[in-house]
Amino acid sequence: MPTMRLQTLSLRVLLFLGLWQTGRRSLASAPELQEQPKKIAVVGAGIGGAATAYYLRQEFGPGVKIDVFEDGSVGGRLATVKIGDYEYETGGSVIHPLNLHMKHFVDKLGIPQRKDVPSKMAIFDGKHIVFEESDWFIVNFFRMLWRYGLNFLRMQMWVESVLDKFMRIYQYQQYGYSFSTVERLLHAMGGDSFLTLMNQTLEEAMMGEGFTQVFINDIVAPITRVNYGQSVRINGFVGAVSLAGADSGLWAVDGGNKKVCSGLLYNSKSELIPAKVTSISVKVRPSKRGTPVSLYEINYVDQSGAAHSLYDIVIVATPLHQGKSDITFSGFSPPIPSHYPGRYHQTVATLVHGLLNMSYLGTTEAASEFTVSDVLTTDSNGSIINSLSSLDPVHIPKGYKRPPASQANVWKVFSKKPLSQEQLENMFLSYDSVSETKWLAYPAYHPPHRQTPPFILHHRLYYLNAVEWAASAMEMSAIAARNVALLAHHRWHEETGKIDQEDLHTRLRGEL
Secondary structure: OOOOOOOOOOHHHHHHHHHHHOOOOOOOOOOOOOOOEEEEEEOOOOOOHHHHHHHHHHHOOOOOOOEEEOOOOOOOOOEEEEEEEEEEEOOOOEEEEEHHHHHHHHHOOOOOOOOOOOOEEEEEEEOOOEEOOOOOHHHHHHHHHHHHHOOHHHHHHHHHHHHHOOHHHHHHHHHHOOOOOHHHHHHHHHHHHHHHHHHHHHHHHHHHHOOOOHHOOOOOOOOHHHEEEEEOOEEHHHHHHHHHHHHHHHHOOOOOOHHHHHHHHHHOEEEEEOOEEEEEEEEEEEOOOOEEEEEEEEEEEEOOOOEEEEOOOOOOOOOOOOOOOEEEEEOOOHHHHHHOOOOOEEEEEEEEEEEEOOHHHHHOOOOOOOOOOOOEEEEOOOOOEEEEEOOOOOOOOOOOOOOOOOOOOEEEEOOOOOOOOHHHHHHHHEEEEEEEEEEEEEEEOOOOOOOOOOOEEEEEEEHHHHHHOOOOEEEEHHHHHHHHHHHHHHHHHHOHHHHHOHHHHHHHHOOO
């Protein structure tokens, strides 16, 4: 992922960071809660599912049994592959310094951050390198100023203004507030401006702010292509998240980001059930209070065959979309669809251990002098790849230095389609290892998306991945996990005062 050295935090962000450290869990003491759910299920053990299990344990205490179903590997779209003696990230690779939930997770779990290796970025138009970052900040600054005027500085300010609003969600969650829909959650963060961003393209949003088309094509599009494999016609909100992913101070987890998922599951004292969930049905049962209650039957298949189990609360933490899930829902009124509208976008991650062919990049620069780590691409017909990055291992060994292009190294190529042997031979003079992973990693963003799935599928059945239709990122999944855990807790105990309320600042002023 590129590092474009955006500037430091604003005063408002620093204030929010202070609030995050000192804020209380709620504005008033919670009432003594007697009856807790006995069993909760989470379907999916990616970062969203693992974080949900962690926050459910916080909300419901030690007495509830939490089962997490996963038919693949823990970590989901956070994954690594071994090439030679080292492991490398194939999925979600970087975390923003303002991702407070992810920072909290690694601090809580005691997982160190990966050592930083300096990086450099270049932009490729399919035929030639059109921009190459210098080792000197002042040189980069004047190059950008000469070519794009104040567009680059204004982009930093625009992204920071979005981040300032984004940070409000941590304050709401610290005080126990939750939201029933993605739209309400976004409105709590950024008011009508965030909903507007959701329903226009990034290109439209930035043109409306006065950015030039040349700047959007040359700088913004390469960033959206490396982060989401899509053009500047993604929605404005996910576009701003993407641009924040070109910030300075990006970090990753030592040993691989997937370690956060396994660590959260262990910390939550959940039981991991390696099984494929096939269906979820609702069963109405009488209760001691006399009013009937809904229980949810999960049918699943594991190594022993088909089985089923009943739960008080279920959180689905896997995308309910074509190609991503085959879970069916039965007995619900109104019916719950197995697949929601929209599709997930395919990005192919190809890891190649080989010697880069400099002529492929259309440069006469000597390979021994080419120390660029991230080659981003413009949205042109001539480019078959979205990006080309020199990878460092998930654990940086002592004395490690990223080799120049004159030496064999591991490169990660993002593309829309699998690369042919001919294409690989054009990119590399020689190679001895190829590992291909096809990811349905994030939604295909075509605003306006008017049918964002709900967080609440039924009384005590919730859907975490609805948030991905605003933006797909590790931190967005963690925010949704916290939101859904709070939502499940408040709805179980019929505490409606903390659901869909945006009166936090008014109440805080009343307490002072």
